């Protein structure tokens with residue numbers, strides 16, 4: 001790597017079950033303004049803009065082009081979009097900055113799950129020949145993984161409930177979170193997962209500004225330097241994978257340099273309690289690491305934004321001086337199929 | 350703030366998908382009550398079979414029949430089946446490793462309750478009565494106590510193999526258009542066209558979407574525009590749309606309402622299609638009970654000068 005690139009600003013909406021009164025761009029625009037204001041940049045100053053979203057969530061075709069209205073894309077800007085979580089948009093922006101083509105990048109993502117039924121919508125990302133015709137919803141697939149973990153002796157229902165409880169307790173200090181404080185574990189949704197093991201369904205958006213080298217130091221008192229970032233994917237067929245492990249997360253972490261030195265904080269994108277169990281093992285996180293001080297995806301899981309928020313939260317901890325070296329993780333697909341890991345560091349204090 | 354508008358929206362789409370040779374053999378086999386796997390060069394048998402080795406990416410074509418009996422490798426109890434799922438009574442989702450296979454297949458298991466299901470339990474395929482060459486030709490799995498079924502040694506060759514599937518999908522939404530468009534639609538129902546002005550560049554957007562796409566800031570100041578406007582450009586539609594009663598040919602135009610900085614589009618009526626021109630002055634025609642103009646018709650005013658609308662093209 002020839003250039004140091006940092007997260008210099010992060011903003012997110014308050015994530016809520018519904019935002020009927022707002023269109024996607026109306027929901028997104030305040031966070032775009034917040035990160036631009038924080039850095040003093042204007043749209044015209046940004047070298048590259050990249051976003052992540054999915055039209056299937058709200059059933060609104062080409063919603064990402066409408067969302068661009070919130071950026072102010074005139075005169076024409078250098079722009080790209082991924083039909084993925086914004087963490088992957090950040091990855092694209094990071095590579096763009098590495099090439100030297102741009103010194104700053106605006107990355108944003110948003111998801112409005114409230115207009116549809118996200119459990120069913122997510123079935124449409126599955127193998128269309130053998131799996132999608134059965135409509136296995138996202139909770140069902142996560143429950144198969146949870147059962148495999150329980151059978152393997154990696155966890156049990158009380159341990160999963162403890163993950164849920166700890167996450168929402170941490171979220172009590174996070175005003176953006178949707179589920180905060182004491183939340184009942186509830187009934188089985190798809191056994192062995194209870195409602196408490198599952199993420200809240202909601203709407204939200206997030207934005208990040210990246211900057212390279214000295215530009216980052218000008219824009220942010222303590223930039224969160226991306227020391228490494230990598231993403232890996234596993235076979236799409238669930239029956240081929242060992243659901244109790246995440247070799248893709250482990251390899252991404254290795255390539256991102258996560259194992260070179262311990263991290264003090266980890267923001268894991270684990271929408272289901274059982275997935276935190278898999279990730280802790282794959283990423284070798286012991287009790288010395290503070291996991292999901294934000295509450296994680298169990299406290300707020302705006303689709304397409306929740307992964308970018310993990311990177312943003314990890315960076316914000318470094319900006320505030322609460323963390324010196326953090327791991328941020330994002331996932332995509334069923335049962336942690338695809339995983340992205342970033343390692344962020346602050347300058348020595 | 351007016352009441353939030355909501356409307357049901359169903360997105361339905363049939364995907365017509367062609368099959369590779371391995372997928373074709375597998376799905377045709379299901380139609381014939383034969384379960385086929387594919388053998389990798391490393392000697393593993395994958396069920397369901399794929400065209401390429403998930404580890405080495407090698408093309409794999411070595412089809413091998415496996416038994417319709419197998420073992421549950423993991424399961425999840427689904428007490429509230431959802432639309433489209435294999436059973437409409439409570440069932441277990443299962444991954445099943447069929448006898449002779451090294452990987453597991455996702456499907457449903459018909460069982461009386463969660464206490465009757467465990468990892469390691471033996472199951473067998475229950476075939477659907479009517480089969481067409483689809484994963485749903487397996488109706489579900491059912492508990493099975495006997496010995497592993499013996500495959501017949503099918504070659505994987507079929508006289509009338511299917512070459513594609515049609516996968517139907519339907520997703521239901523409750524659409525709400527957001528603040529700016531809700532206010533626009535509310536005003537339209539009073540036969541007023543109300544746009545929003547950008548606080549930065551002062552442009553008036555009709556219909557408003559809540560943000561100025563040039564400046565990237567929220568629009569809020571309401572500006573009533575029209576009711577008259579100018580055709581900035583147009584096209585002649587010669588092909589009749591499905592479910593549309595309008596006779597062809599007709600004219601569809603961009604119309605800059607007076608006071609608007611963005612042209613909206615609408616149909617032009619009340620004038621032969623071949624007499625519509627750029628600069629034609631038009632006004633909205635409303636029909637009883639409609640929430641938006643049915644079409645626009647000429648006002649009889651002289652045509653607008655090109656310079657007055659050239660920025661709105």
Ligand SMILES: [Zn+2]
Nearest residue numbers: 547550561564
């Ligand atoms: Zn403007």
